[in-house]
Structures are given as C-alpha cells and as structure tokens.
Amino acid sequence: xxxxxxxxxxxxxxxxxxxxxxxxxxxxxxxxxxxxxxxxxxxxxxxxxxxxxxxxxxxxxxxxxxxxxxxxxxxxxxxxxxxxxxxxxxxxxxxxxxxxxxxxxxxxxxxxxxxxxxxxxxxxxxxxxxxxxxxxxxxxxxxxxxxxxxxxxxxxxxxxxxxxxxxxxxxxxxxxxxxxxxxxxxxxxxxxxxxxxxxxxxxxxxxxxxxxxxxxxxxxxxxxxxxxxxxxxxxxxxxxxxxxxxxxxxxxxxxxxxxxxxxxxxxxxxxxxxxxxxxxxxxxxxxxxxxxxxxxxxxxxxxxxxxxxxxxxxxxxxxxxxxxxxxxxxxxxxxxxxxxxxxxxxxxxxxxxxxxxxxxxxxxxxxxxxxxxxxxxxxxxxxxxxxxxxxxxxxx
Numbered sequence: 001x002x003x004x005x006x007x008x009x010x011x012x013x014x015x016x017x018x019x020x021x022x023x024x025x026x027x028x029x030x031x032x033x034x035x036x037x038x039x040x041x042x043x044x045x046x047x048x049x050x051x052x053x054x055x056x057x058x059x060x061x062x063x064x065x066x067x068x069x070x071x072x073x074x075x076x077x078x079x080x081x082x083x084x085x086x087x088x089x090x091x092x093x094x095x096x097x098x099x100x101x102x103x104x105x106x107x108x109x110x111x112x113x114x115x116x117x118x119x120x121x122x123x124x125x126x127x128x129x130x131x132x133x134x135x136x137x138x139x140x141x142x143x144x145x146x147x148x149x150x151x152x153x154x155x156x157x158x159x160x161x162x163x164x165x166x167x168x169x170x171x172x173x174x175x176x177x178x179x180x181x182x183x184x185x186x187x188x189x190x191x192x193x194x195x196x197x198x199x200x201x202x203x204x205x206x207x208x209x210x211x212x213x214x215x216x217x218x219x220x221x222x223x224x225x226x227x228x229x230x231x232x233x234x235x236x237x238x239x240x241x242x243x244x245x246x247x248x249x250x251x252x253x254x255x256x257x258x259x260x261x262x263x264x265x266x267x268x269x270x271x272x273x274x275x276x277x278x279x280x281x282x283x284x285x286x287x288x289x290x291x292x293x294x295x296x297x298x299x300x301x302x303x304x305x306x307x308x309x310x311x312x313x314x315x316x317x318x319x320x321x322x323x324x325x326x327x328x329x330x331x332x333x334x335x336x337x338x339x340x341x342x343x344x345x346x347x348x349x350x351x352x353x354x355x356x357x358x359x360x361x362x363x364x365x366x367x368x369x370x371x372x373x374x375x376x377x378x379x380x381x382x383x384x385x386x387x388x389x390x391x392x393x394x395x396x
Contacts, residue, residue, distance in 0.1 A: 074384070161365065
C-alpha cells in the first residue's frame with residue numbers, strides 16, 4: 001500500500017483544477033478512470049452524453065464555451081483565479097478587456113484535461129502519478145483516508161472527489177451511505193425562444209486563441225440568450241429547433257455528422273458557433289439557457305436520467321417570457337428543448353454536512369459540480385474548474 005499526500009478521483013476539468021492548485025512538492029495520485037472509457041447518455045437515442053468514465057471525463061468532449069461576464073466565479077473562488085487560469089490556457093485572448101462583459105469566449109482549441117494532466121505528470125516527475133482505474137469506495141481513517149479500486153487500496157492525507165455529477169453520487173453513497181445521493185439532478189435547459197429581425201449583426205471578435213461572442217441576459221440575470229443567424233430552412237419559425245431536437249448533440253465530429261444529416265441550416269449554424277462565419281443575416285434565431293433544479297430523476301445504468309418534463313418545460317416557458325428582444329416572434333413548439341449537458345447538484349449537501357464531509361478540515365473534499373446548487377445561467381465547466389483550483393490552493 002502506497003501513501004500519498006493527495007488522491008484525486010477523476011481526470012476531468014475539475015480534477016485538473018485541483019492539480020493546478022496543489023503545490024508541486026506534494027505526492028499526488030490521480031485515479032483517472034478507465035483507460036478505455038464508456039459513455040452514459042441522457043436517453044436511449046444515445047446522441048447526448050451525460051457522463052464518461054474514461055481519462056479526461058466529459059472534458060475530452062467539452063466544446064469550450066466560457067462566459068466572461070461573471071469573473072468572480074462561484075462562492076469560494078479566490079479573487080483572480082478566473083483570470084489566472086484563463087491567461088494560462090488562452091494567453092493571447094486579451095481577457096482583461098473582456099472580464100465582466102456580456103460575452104462568451106469560444107476557444108479554437110478547448111482545454112483537454114487528459115492531455116493537460118499527462119503534461120503535468122511529465123513536468124512533475126515522480127510526485128504525480130496517474131493510474132487508469134475507477135475508485136470504488138472511500139474510507140476515512142485515523143491517519144487520513146483510503147481509496148479502494150478493483151485491484152488495490154491507496155492511502156493519503158486527503159482525497160479530492162472530482163468524478164463528475166453523475167459518478168460522484170454513487171461513489172459517495174457506497175462509501176458513506178445512501179443519504180448522500182439525491183433522487184434528482186439539476187441541469188441547464190436549452191430552448192428555442194423564436195426569431196427576431198436583425199437590427200445590427202452580433203459580430204464575434206476574433207483573437208489568436210479564440211472568439212468572443214456577444215451574449216444577452218434577462219432583466220434578473222437568470223437566463224442567458226444567444227443569437228444565431230437563421231439561414232436556409234432555419235428562416236422558418238421553429239424549423240431549426242425541430243431539427244436540433246431530432247439530431248441531438250453528438251459526442252464527437254459534430255460538423256461531419258451534421259453534414260451527413262443533410263441540413264444546410266444546421267450546418268450554417270454550426271459553422272457560426274464554431275468559427276463565427278457569416279454573422280450578418282436578415283433574421284436571427286434566439287436561444288435561451290437557464291438552470292432547472294431537479295430536471296431529471298437520477299437512476300443507474302447506461303440511461304440513468306428520467307426527464308421531469310413539467311419542470312423542464314416550465315423553465316423554458318419562463319425563459320421565453322423574459323426574453324429582451326423587441327419584436328421577437330415566439331416559438332409555437334414550446335415542448336421542444338435540448339439537454340444542457342451541465343449536470344450539477346446530485347449530492348445531498350445537508351447530509352454531507354451532517355457527516356462532517358463539507359468542512360475545510362475534512363479529509364474528503366468534493367470539488368465537482370455534484371456539490372454545486374446554483375450554477376447561474378452560463379456554462380459552468382470553467383468556473384467549476386476555478387473553484388476546484390482555489391480550494392486546492394487554500395487547503396494544499
């Protein structure tokens with residue numbers, strides 16, 4: 001049995017945040033997931049992934065969108081952490097001029113945590129070790145904590161749980177009891193609001209590292225709106241969301257798959273989303289993104305989520321009502337939505353506190369979105385990474 005200072009369970013974006021925050025002198029073991037991972041999906045169509053148990057987690061498939069309007073991040077994030085990590089990964093994106101602005105940054109090359117973790121191991125030598133195994137159970141002991149896998153048990157002073165919103169609840173329930181697992185899980189809901197005629201084109205701003213796209217918010221700040229040029233059949237109200245809902249969000253090779261679907265409208269939208277091409281149009285589609293608590297019942301197996309349609313559709317309805325665009329023509333297909341792939345709040349935080357596992361001196365630190373109750377309307381992955389980074393800096 002090998003003793004470490006820290007064990008990090010997971011190898012996605014939040015795990016990377018922990019590794020970047022810990023002092024290099026500490027001896028760290030990363031239980032990174034399976035060498036050959038497998039997906040779980042939102043439903044049986046298997047077009048929208050909700051979890052990946054291999055190296056890098058879903059960070060290997062993250063499209064990289066980073067909202068820059070809330071640089072403070074989540075409560076507990078150190079001042080400057082957002083700007084520091086952003087500058088580390090996107091040094092030529094001029095973040096200082098954009099912090100606090102209503103914009104989304106889309107990098108040419110998103111952060112890929114599996115490669116980043118491997119690079120850190122190469123730099124740090126023997127102090128950082130990566131093992132392609134899944135954690136099965138955690139035990140708190142007098143001298144620290146132990147983590148068991150299928151083949152062995154590892155010991156450390158502290159364990160950082162970054163297995164993801166889908167995998168962390170099962171691990172914590174096996175380790176400390178079923179009271180830690182919520183029966184439901186929260187997510188963003190992405191819905192189509194409708195269309196608006198162009199007044200001025202929402203032009204993206206390019207940098208050597210990526211692009212800044214304009215974003216809009218509801219008056220209360222709880223809904224994020226984006227405009228996309230409506231071309232080809234997408235000029236017809238609701239046709240775009242009907243195609244997107246049928247097509248889903250593929251796990252990889254998005255543009256190639258869209259081209260095979262023979263949808264010029266969807267392809268044009270994908271090229272704008274990825275490269276900012278052809279922003280000027282006579283008409284724009286309005287999309288909304290808003291957090292929905294307990295959006296899915298949480299179960300087991302390859303399709304562990306059961307959509308709570310009444311909650312999801314009410315969230316979408318409120319987003320449409322709050323839209324800020326004058327003269328907008330609203331959707332007639334209010335039943336259609338797209339999963340946000342921003343799952344969070346799958347742990348019972350009251351139970352976590354009762355068991356003494358939420359304090360700063362606990363040897364078990366949950367740092368992934370399973371422990372986030374409010375993620376706001378924007379994409380949460382980078383901000384969750386900043387929070388994990390901050391916590392590791394404080395406690396490491």
